[in-house]
Amino acid sequence: MLGPPGSGKGTQGVRLAERFGVPHVASGDLLRRVVASGEDSELARAARAIDEGRFVSDEIASGVVFRELDTAAGFILDGYPRNLRQAELLDAYLHRRESPLFCALYLSVAEEGLLKRLAGRLTCENCGETFHITLEPPKVAGICDNCGATLIVREDDHPDRIWVRLQIYAERTRPVLDYYRNDNRLRRVDGVGTQDAVFERCLQELTDANVTFGGV
Ligand code: AP5
Numbered sequence: 102m103l104g105p106p107g108s109g110k111g112t113q114g115v116r117l118a119e120r121f122g123v124p125h126v127a128s129g130d131l132l133r134r135v136v137a138s139g140e141d142s143e144l145a146r147a148a149r150a151i152d153e154g155r156f157v158s159d160e161i162a163s164g165v166v167f168r169e170l171d172t173a174a175g176f177i178l179d180g181y182p183r184n185l186r187q188a189e190l191l192d193a194y195l196h197r198r199e200s201p202l203f204c205a206l207y208l209s210v211a212e213e214g215l216l217k218r219l220a221g222r223l224t225c226e227n228c229g230e231t232f233h234i235t236l237e238p239p240k241v242a243g244i245c246d247n248c249g250a251t252l253i254v255r256e257d258d259h260p261d262r263i264w265v266r267l268q269i270y271a272e273r274t275r276p277v278l279d280y281y282r283n284d285n286r287l288r289r290v291d292g293v294g295t296q297d298a299v300f301e302r303c304l305q306e307l308t309d310a311n312v313t314f315g316g317v
């Protein structure tokens with residue numbers, strides 16, 4: 102899943118993973134978990150860059166993601182790769198596994214829409230489910246519908262950090278679209294509309310691209 106911050110990679114990634122019975126591997130979620138666990142202080146320190154909206158190093162991001170992919174036949178990958186080097190590292194990793202990446206789904210949403218979505222996003226501190234203060238409010242204010250835990254505003258969802266993320270996306274992640282476009286793996290999906298409508302579009306693109314997961 103490729104797309105700018107707030108384009109719906111997590112929202113759609115979770116649904117697609119459920120539909121196809123494969124794991125949703127989200128680099129941001131994995132890194133936030135590492136920070137929260139504090140299990141490895143060096144890793145946790147480096148990963149704190151995420152609160153400020155900056156990237157962590159390619160080594161750390163790749164290490165966390167590949168560790169997860171090692172045990173998955175097929176997967177939905179969200180938030181990785183985020184620059185050209187990561188795209189090359191991923192292809193090399195999957196080439197070694199003889200399980201190439203079939204398709205990069207690019208969720209396209211204009212900047213105005215992204216700002217609105219991110220500025221109102223609420224995230225469950227326990228299960229990671231996301232809501233939106235006006236677009237998709239929880240049934241009880243401040244409480245996750247899913248698990249009953251408290252909803253928080255992600256550190257990098259404060260306005261100044263949203264700008265940092267959008268700028269870094271434009272500079273470093275947008276070139277990744279061409280990387281996949283050049284060998285016909287990129288599928289653009291209009292990310293505006295209801296979540297159901299966007300989900301149907303994603304499914305259609307995966308069908309058109311004859312995607313299979315883990316050779317199944
Ligand atoms: P990450 O967690 O991946 O953040 P991101 O890319 O900025 O994307 P988001 O999670 O903010 O947005 P999303 O596209 O998942 O949208 P969502 O579905 O939540 O990464 C965070 C940080 O980790 C990075 O900044 C970096 O520091 C670090 N990091 C991660 N990977 C890295 C890597 N590979 N290398 C280096 N560093 C890395 O939706 C957003 C909102 O919109 C929600 O409120 C949702 O309810 C709402 N919404 C969703 N769909 C719709 C719709 N159709 N209509 C209206 N609202 C909608």
Ligand code: MG
Nearest residue numbers: 110111112129
């Ligand atoms: Mg996300």
